[in-house]
Ligand SMILES: [Zn+2]
């Protein structure tokens with residue numbers, strides 16, 4: 001008799017999922033969403049699971065860096081009026097309200113969130129995730145019966161997971177489908193396609209478009225609005241919203257977007273109150289952290305995460321009109 005269990009544990013700063021079964025060996029791997037998965041025998045202890053992660057650390061980090069490069073860029077949403085969220089494929093504009101006792105609600109194309117909740121990123125994040133979860137649940141109620149009929153299981157159970165990092169969809173023999181809350185952002189047809197894919201049914205929407213959309217879903221990272229900066233440029237002391245001094249090391253070239261160290265022409269740029277590129281890195285989710293021989297891509301909330309300016313220049317072009325880096329399409 002196979003007995004399978006699943007539990008999560010912390011190894012250092014990382015959450016690891018331990019699957020036990022009747023296998024005899026212990027191994028660690030990374031799934032497509034960047035989760036560290038340890039598989040081992042039924043009596044595997046947390047310490048044993050932690051040890052195998054420790055032993056394979058270098059390899060896991062390399063895999064993780066690769067995945068971070070190719071999977072969701074995990075854009076961060078700012079909790080400010082006018083921020084755009086996507087609900088069922090359509091844009092919804094965040095509006096902070098003065099209500100004190102309500103949760104996030106979707107009102108047409110307006111996503112209302114109490115201002116008071118928006119002052120606490122983790123609470124707001126949970127609130128928004130719950131909203132997406134209930135939107136996805138409603139969708140399932142309306143659509144799953146019909147899909148279930150295609151596999152002769154009209155009562156196929158399904159529930160929405162509010163965990164951050166989990167698979168998009170998993171199918172369990174008795175519990176049915178577990179669906180990631182973030183899928184409430186997909187257009188209806190694509191969510192249906194993803195479920196069809198999971199159930200081995202025929203294709204009904206462009207699979208490449210679906211994969212592209214999955215890479216761009218918001219996965220819950222929120223940030224408080226950056227407080228207005230008023231400090232002068234730390235190098236040349238230019239006041240905010242004025243030109244840097246001619247020889248400033250921080251100034252970037254208005255023509256190329258690179259550091260303006262060897263320019264001798266009229267390409268001076270303005271001190272915005274932030275280091276060049278920081279705002280763009282935050283918008284696109286480009287972060288990295290130091291490792292013994294360099295840097296590796298990471299998530300915004302990882303310890304020691306910093307802005308990944310190299311990636312910014314690798315993946316973006318300098319937009320002269322906007323005076324900022326824009327993603328290369
Ligand atoms: Zn300056």
Ligand SMILES: [Zn+2]
Pocket residue numbers: 253254255256260263264265267268
């Ligand atoms: Zn220049």
